[in-house]
Amino acid sequence: MAEADRSWEDAIVEEKFLAASGPGGQNVNKVATAVQLRVDVFRLGLEPYAYQRLKTLAGTRMTSGGELVITARKFRTQEANRADARERVAELLVKAHERQAKRRPTKPSKAAKAKRVDEKKGRAQIKAGRGRVSLD
Numbered sequence: 001m002a003e004a005d006r007s008w009e010d011a012i013v014e015e016k017f018l019a020a021s022g023p024g025g026q027n028v029n030k031v032a033t034a035v036q037l038r039v040d041v042f043r044l045g046l047e048p049y050a051y052q053r054l055k056t057l058a059g060t061r062m063t064s065g066g067e068l069v070i071t072a073r074k075f076r077t078q079e080a081n082r083a084d085a086r087e088r089v090a091e092l093l094v095k096a097h098e099r100q101a102k103r104r105p106t107k108p109s110k111a112a113k114a115k116r117v118d119e120k121k122g123r124a125q126i127k128a129g130r131g132r133v134s135l136d
Contacts, residue, residue, distance in 0.1 A: 014036075014037075014038040015035060015036070015037055015038075015082070016035070016036045016038075017032040017033070017034065017035055017036075017078055018032055018034040018035070018036055018071070018073075019031075019032050019033075019034065020032075020033050020034035020073040020081075021034075021073065032078075033073070033075070033076060033077060033078050033081055034071060034072065034073035034081055035071070035072050035073075035078060035081045035082045035085050036069065036070070036071045036072075036085075037068075037069070037070045037071075037072075037085045037086065037089060038067050038068070038069050039067065039068040039070070039089055040066065040067055041054065041062070041066045041067065041068050042066045044093075046096070047097075049099070050093075050096045050097050051096075053095070053096040053097075053098075053100075054068070054092060054093070054096035057092055057095055057096060058092060068089065068092070070085045070088050070089055070092075071085070072084040072085035072088065
């Protein structure tokens with residue numbers, strides 16, 4: 001990634017290593033391989049639309065204090081988990097900067113409305129023909 005894309009790295013408040021959970025035996029019990037990154041979102045200087053989108057994308061990973069908390073414990077080494085966490089933060093920031101296309105409401109054309117009414121009338125006639133037969 002380019003230097004400009006990694007500007008968020010200056011805003012990392014804390015990088016903490018934790019004992020990972022799950023299988024792994026003695027290694028998991030002894031070594032703190034999981035990493036927890038805390039990024040101060042306010043120091044990133046995001047545009048308002050990007051900040052709102054980041055809040056939506058992050059969900060519960062965003063604290064009320066404006067910190068993005070990412071925990072990576074997929075790999076068995078600290079370096080791999082650190083790279084994974086940083087990559088996930090970068091992906092979130094890239095997704096947050098994507099602009100959503102504005103939806104333009106449309107209306108059905110006159111021909112489409114007429115076709116719909118004709119189909120309804122046709123169905124009504126079919127259903128009306130299913131009634132009891134009267135012997136006049």
